[in-house]
Amino acid sequence: MSPYNPLADALNKDLQDGAPQIYEMLSARGKSIYFPSRGILGQTAEAKSAKINATIGTAFEEDGSPLALECMEAMVNVPSESFLYASSYGVQKLREEWKRLLAVKNPGLRGKPCSLPVVTAALTHALSVAGYLFVDTGDTMILPDLYWDNYELIFSEACGAKFSFYNTFIDGGYDVAAFSRALREGGAGKKIVLLNFPNNPTGYTVTEKEAEALAAAIRGAAEEGSRIVVLLDDAYFGLVYEEGIARESLFSLFADLHPNVLGVKLDGPTKEDYAWGFRVGFMTFGFRRAGEKQLKALEDKAAGVVRGSISNVPNLSQTILLKGYTAADYEAQKKQKYGILSGRARKIRAVLEKHPEYAQSYEAMPFNSGYFMCVRPIGVAAEDVRRELLAGFDTGVIVLSGLIRLAFSSVPADRLETLFENLHRAVQNLRRP
Ligand SMILES: Cc1ncc(COP(=O)(O)O)c(C=O)c1O
Structure with a gap:
């Protein structure tokens, strides 16, 4: 008998049927999590257009408009609907817009299978959702020895990960050989790689050639039987100042590299659009030959973690961002x-x-x-x-x-x-x- 909730079983089955290697990349918590589509949220959705709707715990005026304090409403130039909860997956139109923008900003991504982005409370939360889904206590994560120190709290303290560091720079460039050695250590198996370009603290992004070499090393390890989760912390995406440097996210490579490689893109407007305090980020999955069902299962699991941690991301921030992305200027x-x-x-x-x-x-x-x-x-x-x-x-x-x-x-x-x-x-x- 399965130890999991039937809703988790259904998501796991979609993964096992279409991409068993991806299922095997999930942590114990990742296998167990699901989106509670039959609970309060599911019942609320079913009653959405009912004449009398006594489902969700938000409040409405006698005329059916959101019950909000006028002094607060007057301060924001968005409809009072943004005072209501957003979905745990994020505002649907914002998810679609971010996906459209991803393809504009990363032409190499076009035509490659990737999920709809799930909205998180910015990058830190996206990283911690990724830790929940993919990292078990004692798992090794491979990262450069120059890294953002908050990874220690997110992965080491909260998930029990061990870090395997490789040397970051050699001869003024990225030490791809050191990365390859770290990746091959311990032979084939489950691997978790964390890449961050532009990097904090160094401000370095790999050259196009180095990006290809990183991808080649990962493809090689995948061909030898490793199953590799590649977490891409793209917090500073788009801020590249020199020629010959990778302008696209490495997600464009990993979304279609090898069936044994799962690309997980973590990004958002905090640094990219200079909206640090809005606390909005995105998590997008992609892998070679991904089917819609498997991508949706990963989205459902991520949204389940969001539901169980912060419930949902501020609607007001999401609404302002959506308006910003579609603004003429x-x-x-x-x-x-x-x-x-x-x-x-x-x-x-x-x-x-x-x-x-x-x-x-x-x-x-x-x-x-x-x-x-x-x-x-x-x-x-x-x-x-x-x-x-x-x-x-x-x-x-x-x-x-x-x-x-x-x-x-x-x-x-x-x-x-x-x-x-x-x-x-x-x-x-x-x-x-
Ligand atoms: C590499 C890196 N990733 C993630 C973050 C966190 O960003 P956010 O404010 O979106 O949580 C930072 C912030 O300093 C960062 O430098």
């Missing part, structure tokens, strides 16, 4: 903001070129995209430099993995020169006996 405004960030990245290159003497104090790490870049201080500890910058130069930076991370996203262009000069002087101060 959306593209032009986005281009203008991109110009601000890419201008700062260019300025940093110019400052470093103008001041070769800074190379005595710190080494700039490879960067070409995103919100950040890193430097490695020479001969002094990064944490000492951070303290010296704060105490003596009124300058705040972050220390991560022995590097100093500079968020140029939040520094106006006319202060960049001073930032790098301060760094140089802080290192020189620390070196003085």
Whole structure:
């Protein structure tokens, strides 16, 4: 007898019938989760157009409009329907619009099988939904040794994952060989890979060639029998500033790479559309020869995790985003903001070129995209430099993995020169006996 709820059994059967290898990638919790389509939500949906509807726990005025406080309604320029709950899958039109945008932003994705995006409470939540679905206690996750530190709470603390780190950079580029070695460690089996481009903290995105090489390594391991979940943290998607760098999400490669490779794209407007506090993100699944039933089963499981954790994502944020994406000036405004960030990245290159003497104090790490870049201080500890910058130069930076991370996203262009000069002087101060 199955240990699962019959609704989970039905989703599992769809996966086992059409893509048993994908079913095997699920964690124990991932196998067990389902969307409660027959509970309150299902019964509410069935009663949607009933004359007397006493189903859902929201409130309506005597005339049937949402019962909302007028002082709050007056503050937002959207219909009061956005005061009601959104679906646990997300606002349907927003999901469709994001999928349309995915194909526009990633031409290589066209014609490849992928799910409708499920809305999450931004990337952090999307990552944690992915952890729920795919990571069991003791599972190893493969990631570069320069990574966003919140992965520790999301995967290590909450899911019991172990991290297998590979070296990030070699000779100014991505260490694909180190990645391949980490992937092959322990022979064939279930593998969980986490890739993040543009990367936090380094601001690095792989070149097109490196992206192909990563895909080739994953295809090779899949051909040898490994089943590989590739989680793509695309938080900073679209912010690439140099030629020859992968402009498309690597999801375009993984959605169609090999039946043993499941691409899970985690993205959203927080960084991409500069709407950090809206707390909206998306989770999209794709794999070679995916059928509609299997993709829907994965969507249902993800929506089940959303339902069981935060119930649903703020309707107000989703409504504003949908209006924004369909606004006439959306593209032009986005281009203008991109110009601000890419201008700062260019300025940093110019400052470093103008001041070769800074190379005595710190080494700039490879960067070409995103919100950040890193430097490695020479001969002094990064944490000492951070303290010296704060105490003596009124300058705040972050220390991560022995590097100093500079968020140029939040520094106006006319202060960049001073930032790098301060760094140089802080290192020189620390070196003085
Ligand atoms: C690599 C990376 N992923 C995810 C996130 C989380 O983004 P969100 O605000 O959408 O949860 C961040 C935020 O700093 C990040 O740097």
